[in-house]
Amino acid sequence: MDGNAETGTPQGERSRAGGREPLEAVAAPGVPVQGWRLLSPLTVWADAVVVGLVIPGPALIAAVILAVAGAPAVWPLLILLGAAVLAAAVIGADVLRYRRTRYRVTDARFEAVSGVVARSHKSLPRERIRSVDVAVPLWARAFGLCRVEVGTGESTGAGGALSLSLIPSAEGERLRRVLLERGAAGGAGADGAAELARMAPRWFGYGALAWTPAAVGYGGLAAVLGSFTELILRVALPWFLGRTESAPVMTIVLWAAGVVLTLVVVATAVALAVHVESWWDFLLTRESDGTLRVRRGLFTRTSVSIEERRMRGVELVERLPLRWLGVASAAAVASGLAQAQEGQGAKGGVVPKRALTPEMPRARARRAAEQAIRAQDGIAFEDLRPHPRAALRRRIVRALAVAAVFAAVVAATVWALGALTPLEVPGEAPTVAAVGTGVAVLVLGVPYAVGSYRGLGHGIDGRFLLLRTGMAARSTVALKRDSVIGWTVRRSPFQRWAGLATLGATVAAGGGIHRAPDVDLGEGLAFADEAVPELLAPFLASGR
């Protein structure tokens, strides 16, 4: 696996390294072709294990149930036969897929030919490759295999990504090294990787309150409860009501509290499990080939590589309620990650590819972010300029408007109940309901408005431009000033009235734009002009 296999092309073939042979030349199944490599033969076995686990199980259960229920013996046998045929078909298709997939790395391109019925020949120019991600699913680990996904980060056009499933782990590592080494930062040499951040066991606890794991936990619980609605309503509830009919109020309250507590504990356990699975043995390193590398995962080991020269900035994300505990996570603002992120969902990952760290104490996340972007002297994430009071006024007005709308809707509903249905609704009920709703919304809404105003900030620190927004999820993004490739200034009628504007810095990464909502127009323009000299200057005029 070295020598000219490193490039997959003998020296003599260089002249046509970038060209494409006709498909037929490389399409003969299972036959080694010069320079081309196959997937690992173990792929078929690894996939067969999955098939063997997934298909016969339900079939066996169904067959046993039928047999026990006294159906004629032919039915269970038919089911088992069907399952066997299906499994054989899937494995057979996998054998074909294995035999007809091949790839190679030439001097100029990374190519793969695949497809059983419709053949496809994908070819990525090597200098456009932005990411090589290696994932080791649990069933592949036993065979020493991995899945490799090569992406160019192109947001448009076909052929942006190419994946190989599965190849030997060593081969995956070799591909990662070979395909990304062109971006090598010269001086680093082969002295290996520098560790920037590593998991500490106590941080796993944050998984209970982190957004995605908690959403998986509570969402899963809701789905399970939802599918047992019938059972709960027909059996559990009457039983519970029967038990508590004559019981004292205290007992009922205790029971209800116990149920809620149980649900919370179960959801939290699921959330923790998801978090541990995602971030087990997390390691953030700077590799000698000029990439940042995130490795993590318990069952599915994942390795994400981000080229340093694609880094446009870093983002520090603080989500409630973890922000109250001084916890944050860091993410990369880098080009070539947007598309990779979309593909992520299908593979069941809960962590976006741009994540650099899990939830961890803010100071640690901050240091990881600073090191990731090579800000040796640190970045002034806190020292930001607040936005004008008018921005606070806008947020308070929004909270008031929401309260008014809610109050009106509730009052109208209560009034309609009295007027259109036989229900007895006292005359003052709509007013009381409106006031109650309005106050309730304001009690939550005004602190939220104040919090989101406090969240606003912008500043310049050395070679970075800082923008902070958000209340529930507060994000402070530090962009390299030279990576800002344009400005947008947006003003709604209300903003024009208040002398405000929403300033947006466009970058070639992620969503493409980072905004500073509700800056003072003049101050924001001066800020933009200072952050990126000469871009905006010709279009500025002084005086009102």
Add this chain to the structure above:
Amino acid sequence: MSTQGITHTGGARTAVRLRPPRNRVAGRAIALWTLRALLLWGPAAGVAAAMAAASGITGLVPWATGPLWALTAAVGALGLLVVLAMPQWRYRVHRWEVTGEAVYTSFGWLWQEWRVAPMARIQTVDTERGPLQRALGLSTLTVTTASAAGPLRVDGLEADLASDLAQQLTEVTQAVPGDGT
């Protein structure tokens, strides 16, 4: 650098504003926007009127007829307001400018936006013409950068001017090395 590097621009509070880009779009753009607004609001009002008329004739839901006519009137009035005011307003806002270093546009009417992209970061330049624009001899020029957000779009340019501009911008950006990121 973490502390002393910060620079606040407090003194500049009221001093700076964006000047409008130098060039207006073609006058016929007003007709274009008027037609577009008519195509949107006309059918909307038509559908509301048809529903009201149907309700009145069939008498299936007697209490709905009044509100439906009210809805028709509201949609019609709003549409008329938009059709009359929006194109003029838009014409006053929509402007563009190409300098040696950057492309600068402003657009919108109620919500207004200004966009700047440096010449060195431009990736693609295209013109497009819908049926309405072809009929009026107009064209839309779109300039994109490596950013996924915020392409610069100039709506309602003279068709010849738009293709000349596209040609000129393409030549300039090809002369600039790098991939614009």
